[in-house]
Amino acid sequence: MTAQSRGFLRDNSLSLAFGALFLLTLVGQALSGLADYNAQQVAQGLATVSLGDYVTSSTFGVDVMENWQSEYLQFFLFIYATVWLIQLGSTESKPVGEEGKESDEDQKLGRHTEPSSPVWAKVGGWRTALYSRSLGTLMGVLFLLTWAASAVAGWAAYNSEQLADREDPVSWLGYLGAADFWNRSFQNWQSEMLAVGSMAVFSVYLRQRGSAESKPVGESHAATGSSG
Amino acid sequence: MSSATARPLVLVIGGALVLLAAGCASAEQPQVERVATVFEDPSADASARCDLLLPTAREQLEQDEQSSCVEAINSLPLDGGDVTGIEVWGGDAQVRLGQDTVFLSKTPEGWRVAAAACTPRTERPYDCQLEAS
Incomplete structure (x- = not known):
């Protein structure tokens, strides 16, 4: 609309x-x-x-990048997971029975496009195929780039700490195998998974009047995919 | 934001981090090398060598040896020889010499020796005879 x-x-x-x-x-x-x-x-x-x-500095760089990468990972996973997985009663889920990539009619593709449809949705071929995955792809690419930046900045910060602790610096590949890199990654990832999972469940039973992230206050717990 | 505009943005951020780290590190290397080589030259003036120590390292040396730095510094094996490798990461640096490894920290007065007469140990920090407390 x-x-x-x-x-x-x-x-x-x-x-x-x-x-x-x-x-x-x-x-x-x-x-x-x-x-x-x-x-x-x-x-x-x-x-x-x-x-x-x-x-x-690498200190600031790794602190910023390690948070950014986990946010983009969260959205990348959530965008793809919600194509196939559902949560009954959640505003974050499609209704039961609509799992999958859906029909061209549902997605306003092919002969179902409208005058106001985006150009790349109308043209067909590889451009429509790419445009059909553009949101998840962008999130995935941003995740990989920010995770790589986190690995570079984290490597520099780690080596500075190594020298301060009177230990030898490590190569970049060595850092990718270091506990520090994986600890930074996992501690950010787990918090994102918790946030997404809890939002999917909380939105089944709780309401926020007027929010696009909530069902209408009077909507039943079983109503899935509606928002008010 | 489209992927076409976002990808270069993040590449620039990532690339800038690498270049900044590499550029800053390479710019600091001559100063780090100069401090380490003067400090590890037994023929250099003892007072000048002591001035290259981090204040906390100097205090620790004088406390350990129960004498002034100028008197104590020649009692340590600080004759590293030729520089074989330099690592600079942020405000910390390591200079490997033929017979020693020196660690330095950046201070308002420039690079200063934080630890010297250091022996590597497997899976543990270097064992340094001279080290900031």
Whole structure:
């Protein structure tokens, strides 16, 4: 359904609000991380660093990237899992019986496209095939790239700690086999799986009036895939 | 954001991290090497060598040897010889010499020796005769 535009800010308030919150919290992480890092440096009689040096350091880089990669992994898995898996009564699930990639009619493809359908949905061939998977693919690619960046920044931060502990630095491949890399990855992944799983279940029984993430308050627990 | 715009963005972020790490590390190497080689040169002025120690390392040395750094420094096996390898990661560095391994930390005054006369141990940190407390 296409609603009438009420101006750019109101039409995009959700993404703009979270974009602003993202920037504010990233700045908060940079400032608090810098204060923590410099406090440790001063305690050891070592050089403090500027904000610019800190935000380009491996310490800050791995802290940011290890969180980003787990968020994109969460969405990548959730997007693909919800094609095939359902949760009865959840707003995060399709209704029972609709598991799978669904028909062209359901997906408004082929002869079922509409004038307002995206161009790549109408043209057919590889472009429609790619567009049909574009959301999950983008999340998967972003996950791999941010996980790789996490592995590079984590490697640099790990080697700095190794030297401070009077131990030899390791190669990048050596770091990929190190407990530090997998501990950082798993501790972020498990929290994302918990968040997604609990949201899928909580939305069966609990309501938030007016939220797109909730069923209407009076909707039954068994109603699946509806939101109000 | 489309995949076409997102992919270069993340590549730039990842690439920038690598380049920053590599660029910063390579820029610091000459200073790290200079400090390590002067410190590991027994013919260099003892007072100048002591000035290259991290303050906490100097205090530990004077406490261990019950004498001033200038008097104590020549009692340690600090004749590393030629540099065979340098590793710089953030504010920490390691210089391998022919007969020694030296660890350095970056301070407001520049790179300073944090540990020297170090012997490698399997699966454990180096055993260093001179080390910051």
